Amino acid sequence: MAPTGLLEVSLSSGLSCLDDEQVVSRARAGCPQATEFLLRKYKGFVESKARSYFLAGAEPEDVVQEGMIGLYKAIRDYQSDKLTHFRTFAELCITRQIITAVKSAIRLKHAPLNEYLSLQRSFGDNEDGCLMDIVADTRGNDPERILFERQFAQCMNGRALEDLSDLEYQVLQGYMDGKSYETMSYELGRPIKAIDNALQRAKRKAGQKLCELN
Structure with missing residues (x-):
């Protein structure tokens, strides 16, 4: 092998x-x-x-x-x-x-x-x-996209997501799905400022991992 x-x-x-x-x-x-x-x-x-x-x-x-x-x-x-x-x-x-x-x-x-x-x-x-x-x-919720989302996480070997808190992960997923701050604030029961702070942290962590690809 x-x-x-x-x-x-x-x-x-x-x-x-x-x-x-x-x-x-x-x-x-x-x-x-x-x-x-x-x-x-x-x-x-x-x-x-x-x-x-x-x-x-x-x-x-x-x-x-x-x-x-x-x-x-x-x-x-x-x-x-x-x-x-x-x-x-x-x-x-x-x-x-x-x-x-x-x-x-x-x-x-x-x-x-x-x-x-x-x-x-x-x-x-x-x-x-x-x-x-x-x-x-x-976007849409087609099975092909769901499979791709799963494979993307595998592609990154968890590097882009492993450092995220639960809130950061939830907010990043909502952001990638096109949800507004207001919608995420309502769904997660957190103020908009907390949503923004979590998103900025999550994007910084995930984006940095993407930028590390050479």
Whole structure:
């Protein structure tokens, strides 16, 4: 039986021969190596995108972490039948994640809009669209997605979640499912400020683990 390290290298080599859409298909089918392969492959792209944005009161690495979470969501939600290349979809999801962080900071801290870089600019090759024209939510509770969520945790070998408290884990899961602060506050019986604090801690811990992928 081949050592685990050699097996992982072999799998990565095999994945590098596939196009992104094929690798995503494997990731969504439950292959943790495919998920980690994409996270590693697109990490530099996320860092490049993150450098284009400034979020008052945050470190540059915080923006990268948000982008990595957006990349994970792109892998999770990509639908090949939409005739969109994965790279394009990933760019939108990464940007949407950063925009969400900006909007949350504005709403919670009541900061003036001019403290943040304008996001009303074109993206990719589409000069007629702007970054706020985000693709429709494709999440849904389909079995394939549930399997992928499970496999993602395995892909990270528990590293992204093992340090989270119960509240941080619950809030992060709600956040990934698109729940509002108000909804999570009601469901968990905690004030909105406590929800925000838990989410920031959880994203920092999970995002840091994602950023450690080399």
